[in-house]
Amino acid sequence: VETRAIEIIVGDASVSLENGIDGWKLTRPVAARGDASAITEWLSEVSRASTQGYLFDRPRSLEPFGLEPPIAIVRLTGRDGSSQSVLVGDPIGVGSTERYGMVEESPTILRLDEQAQKTLVPSAVRFVDPTGTNVVRQDVGSLEIRPKQGADFTLTRDFDRWILEFSRSDGVVEVPRQAVEGLLGQLTEARASEIEFLEYPSELEYAVVILFGLDGLPLDTVRVIRDPNDGRWAFENGDGVLRTFPPGLQP
Numbered sequence: 627v628e629t630r631a632i633e634i635i636v637g638d639a640s641v642s643l644e645n646g647i648d649g650w651k652l653t654r655p656v657a658a659r660g661d662a663s664a665i666t667e668w669l670s671e672v673s674r675a676s677t678q679g680y681l682f683d684r685p686r687s688l689e690p691f692g693l694e695p696p697i698a699i700v701r702l703t704g705r706d707g708s709s710q711s712v713l714v715g716d717p718i719g720v721g722s723t724e725r726y727g728m729v730e731e732s733p734t735i736l737r738l739d740e741q742a743q744k745t746l747v748p749s750a751v752r753f754v755d756p757t758g759t760n761v762v763r764q765d766v767g768s769l770e771i772r773p774k775q776g777a778d779f780t781l782t783r784d785f786d787r788w789i790l791e792f793s794r795s796d797g798v799v800e801v802p803r804q805a806v807e808g809l810l811g812q813l814t815e816a817r818a819s820e821i822e823f824l825e826y827p828s829e830l831e832y833a834v835v836i837l838f839g840l841d842g843l844p845l846d847t848v849r850v851i852r853d854p855n856d857g858r859w860a861f862e863n864g865d866g867v868l869r870t871f872p873p874g875l876q877p
Contacts, residue, residue, distance in 0.1 A: 629669060631703040634747055641750045652753055656823055658865040659755035668748065672700070675745045678724065678737040691726035691735055692716025700746045712746060714738060756818040756869055758861035759837065759846045763810040767840035773833045781806050783840075812877050813837070813848055813861065818869035826862055827851060850877060 634641040642654040643665065650660030688694035692715035703709040715726035718737065727738035738746075768782040778793040781801065788806040791798045813835065832852040837845045851860040857873030 628705050629702050630705045631701075632665070632669075633699070633701045633703075635699045635701075636697070636747060641753070643753055650753070652750070655750055656866045658867045659760055660753055661755040665753055668745075668752065669702075671745045672702075675742045677727065677742065678739050680734050681718075681726065681737050682735040684733040685735060688715075688728070691728075693726060693728055693735075696728075697725070698747050714743060714746065751821040751823070754821050754867055756821060757815060758813045758848045758869060759863050761814055761837050761845045763807070763814045765839055765845065766810060766814075766837050767842065768838045769806075769809075770836040770838070771833055772836075774831055809877055812875060816871065816875065818861070818871055820870040822868045822870065823866060824868050826866070827868075830854075830860075832859075 628645075630645050632641075632643040640654050641652070643650055643652050643660055645651075645660075650662050650665050652658045652660050682691075685691070693713050696713035696715055698714040699711055700714070701709055701711040711730035713728045713730060715728070718724045718726060723740040725738045725743060727736040727742070728734070729736075766783070768780055770778065770780050772778045780791050780793070782789045782791065786803065788801050788803055789798050790801045826849070830851045830853055831849060833850045835848045835850060837848070839845050846863055849862045849864075851862065851868065852858070853860075858870055859873070859875045859877060860868045860870045862868055
């Protein structure tokens with residue numbers, strides 16, 4: 627059954643994802659675009675994850691294994707509404723990296739090694755789309771760029787050319803196509819080397835880029851951030867996620 631929702635609960639923290647018409651979306655701990663390829667890969671890893679064996683069958687109580695309540699719950703829900711959960715419990719022994727586990731509604735206690743635990747309970751950042759926007763570059767008809775310092779300007783597609791126009795000038799000039807296409811590639815296709823859930827650092831804002839479609843309607847807004855200390859760049863498009871790139875990005 628195709629997976630419609632994923633929920634990973636560890637104590638008071640949780641990660642939730644939903645697969646809708648527009649694809650995967652992270653709903654907790656933040657609302658952000660999901661990375662479909664990373665989610666599909668994780669689901670494959672979960673389906674292949676193996677246990678180190680069976681420990682107990684039909685125990686009288688789950689409490690001695692730390693499974694009532696469990697330390698962590700991984701729940702997959704299908705489009706038909708059916709769900710399956712894996713429960714992760716206490717360490718098997720003092721100093722042990724292995725933990726008790728159980729498939730919900732199954733009577734058997736399992737042994738989960740460290741690799742199985744890492745597979746079942748990854749960091750939330752693994753599921754986040756690492757690109758600056760989900761806009762497809764071919765759909766962009768123009769870009770309005772508002773630098774923190776300097777005059778605002780617009781780049782407009784004119785068949786196979788790009789035209790630059792400053793907001794405070796009547797003059798226009800054709801600019802190298804590869805320069806604009808390079809910027810579009812960075813905004814729409816470059817994958818961040820690091821993802822963080824942080825409050826937007828407005829003091830580090832370098833520019834704001836508004837993407838418009840071929841019909842002139844706005845598609846998305848990407849805020850460009852630069853850390854003057856280490857030269858790294860970051861993109862943010864209103865979801866509370868900083869997608870960080872090395873200094874060499876040079877947008």
